Amino acid sequence: MDFLHNIAVIGAGMAGLTAARALQQAGKSVQVFDKGRRPGGRMSTRANAYGLFDLGAQYFSVRDSEFARFIETFEQRGVVTRWPGVMAHIDSGRWQTRQPEHPRYSGTPSMVTLTEAMAAPLEVHSQVRITSLSHESSQWVLRDQEERVWPGFDHVIVAIPAPQARELLGSETALRWALPEMSSCWSTWVRFNTPLSMPAGVDTWDGVSFDDSPVLRWAARNQTRPGRSEGERLTLLARDDWSDRYLERDPVEIADDMVSAFRACYPEALPAVEAQGAHRWRYAQPRAPIEKGPGYRLDEEMNLSLCGDWCIDGRVEAAWQSGHRLAQALCHL
Ligand SMILES: Cc1cc2nc3c(=O)[nH]c(=O)nc-3n(C[C@H](O)[C@H](O)[C@H](O)COP(=O)(O)OP(=O)(O)OC[C@H]3O[C@@H](n4cnc5c(N)ncnc54)[C@H](O)[C@@H]3O)c2cc1C
Missing domain, CATH: 3.50.50.60 (FAD/NAD(P)-binding domain)
Structure with missing residues (x-):
């Protein structure tokens, strides 16, 4: 060429x-x-x-051998780190831990x-x-x-x-x-004034997906990523149907609704919120498998x-x- x-x-x-x-x-x-x-x-x-x-990608998994080689060079430079995060999901109010199928990585200290x-x-x-x-x-x-x-x-x-x-x-x-076509996604960040209480029988968690929330699909604790500072900081991601429906709403109201939805799903009482805000991804993910x-x-x-x-x-x-x-x-x- x-x-x-x-x-x-x-x-x-x-x-x-x-x-x-x-x-x-x-x-x-x-x-x-x-x-x-x-x-x-x-x-x-x-x-x-x-x-x-992290308001967009929460981590990335590595399945392809060529991508693995590419990531290895950045891992050696300390730019990304394998993240053995504890993943869970809540289904009908039941908390279950999930074993990751593929290695997951996070940017160090940020994506x-x-x-x-x-x-x-x-x-x-x-x-x-x-x-x-x-x-x-x-x-x-x-x-x-x-x-x-x-x-x-x-x-x-x-x-x-x-x-x-x-x-x-x-x-x-x-x-x-x-x-x-691509679906949208509202992403809310929230800082609590003290650490979250852990659900009964759970030592810790880093990310949780929700099977039956009408609002949320995912929550992650940002402070548990490699190279991050202390302080309870969550990212909450909304379901795509909910995001599409409320795409033009005020971000202040969106953040309120998403934190309330997390409060409704999380098995323990939440600490006080210090600060929160919402970010809109108008084009977050392809709607259908390609x-x-x-x-x-x-x-x-x-x-x-x-x-x-x-x-x-x-x-x-x-x-x-x-x-x-x-x-x-x-x-x-
Ligand atoms: C909320 C959310 C959570 C996600 N979670 C995960 C996850 O956990 N794991 C995972 O693997 N993936 C996740 N993803 C998907 C992942 O982020 C994307 O697959 C990936 O980052 C897409 O990269 P890209 O280069 O294709 O597009 P993009 O990252 O969208 O890059 C496109 C770029 O084009 C620029 N641009 C657009 N229009 C113009 C223009 N006219 N002129 C100049 N610049 C322009 C934009 O500013 C942008 O920087 C998530 C995505 C979102 C939104």
């Missing part, structure tokens, strides 16, 4: 960063654009006066530590939202929210959630790829491609696989 030298990657989440790193290592000139303040996308961590809270380390050798333009793409004199030209023009790209990789890709590319281009395929979308004639978790499965590892496979395909053109 000698004719593909200058490559733009839109989206600095796990998928975009993975593709960008592989292409840069193959000798390409790569520029990455992201609308966020820091690279990471849905692997983001809120850092505030009350501590660190975003990994994506920042991945972004370090790359040219990343943060807080740049790409609003349009056009093909001019056989090269791609990008335009951003401030009407700045970024010309001269041989190939563009769109590594953003499918509905946002549809909006950026326009329905005609997007239709050819049948981009899937069809079998290469794990990315590529139009060789247009010199345009797409990658992201939604091409495979709504997980960090799948986002990595999508970016990795796309970069390999581009290197073999």
Whole structure:
């Protein structure tokens, strides 16, 4: 692919960063654009006066041997750590511990530590939202929210959630790829003034899923991750149907409702809340399991491609696989 030298990657989440790193290592000139303040996308961590809270991905599991090798290099650098967290679920009020099927990892001290380390050798333009793409004199030209023009790209990789890709590319281009819908997720962080009491017979827990809450699907204790400071800090994730229904509600009310829902599910009385807040993920996870395929979308004639978790499965590892496979395909053109 000698004719593909200058490559733009839109989206600095796990998928975009993975593709960008592989292409840069193959000798390409790569520029990455992201609308966020820091690279990471849905692997983001809120850092505030009350501590660190993972608001998106809670941890990631490693099943694929190539992803395992990739993670090992970051584990050796102390950027990620295996997290032998104690996982449970509450079903009809019964507390049950779950054994993880695959090894789980967490960024050290936060999820975003990994994506920042991945972004370090790359040219990343943060807080740049790409609003349009056009093909001019056989090269791609990008335009951003401030009407700045970024010309001269041989190939563009769109590594953003499918509905946002549809909006950026326009329905005609997007239709050819049948981009899937994605569900939303409200994520609430809450800091308590003393540690939680443990349910009867339970020594400790790190994450719990809820089978019969109409509001919540998951709660995690942030302070138990490797490298984190003390202080009882939970992340609560809402069910996707509940999140979709209340997508436009005030985050203050959302946080209140989600903490009340946790109070209703948790078998012990809760300590006093010191602070809380809610974050909305408009596009959190693909709605349906993805069809079998290469794990990315590529139009060789247009010199345009797409990658992201939604091409495979709504997980960090799948986002990595999508970016990795796309970069390999581009290197073999
Ligand atoms: C609440 C929640 C919990 C989750 N829990 C887990 C979990 O426990 N384990 C797990 O493995 N996975 C989990 N996931 C899924 C995981 O976070 C994703 O699969 C993965 O991070 C997706 O990476 P990505 O690169 O495909 O997309 P993203 O991380 O969404 O990256 C896309 C990037 O594109 C940027 N962008 C979008 N539009 C534009 C534009 N026009 N211009 C410039 N930039 C743009 C965004 O700012 C973003 O940084 C969770 C997700 C959520 C939301």
